[in-house]
Amino acid sequence: MTVVYETFVGIVLVIGALFCLIASIGIIRLKDVYMRMHAASKAGTLGSGLMLIVLAVHAHQLDVITRAIAGVVFFLLTAPVAAHLLAKAAYEVGYKPCADTKIDDLAKDGKAKEAE
Known part of the structure; x- marks a missing residue:
């Protein structure tokens, strides 16, 4: 193993860990369930995927x-589908988007309505 190779592996691992950290901060700090779910599914999947790819490169x-x-x-196929289904279920149970959401495409009349 060369120093450049080990440095590359370390840098990509740190980048993946940072994406996972950003996802966890997003889960804590964002306003509603939809924003939190977006942070968890996108940044979490990217961070986990990067770390697994680097593991594959390093393992030999x-x-x-x-x-x-x-x-x-598995992450790439299941995370977006699960986030979509959870968001749809949350909306149908009654969790409305926060005031920062400008358009509600799932309104009862089928038209885009501005959040109040």
């Missing part, structure tokens, strides 16, 4: 590489 073992790639594919 076929079984670890295969599992890491499978994990990344």
Whole structure:
């Protein structure tokens, strides 16, 4: 292993960890369930995916590489779908978007309404 290789792996791991940190801060600081879900699904998936890809690059073992790639594919396929379904369920149960949301496309009459 060269110093450049180890440095690259370390930098990408730190970038992935920063994205996960941003996702966790977003979950704490954002205003409503939809914004929190967006932060968790987008930044969390990117951070986890980066760390798994770097693990695959660093491992040099076929079984670890295969599992890491499978994990990344699993994250990319399930996180957006799960976030969409959770947001739709939250809206239908009655959680309305916060006042910062300008357009409500899921309003009862089917037309875009401005949040009040």
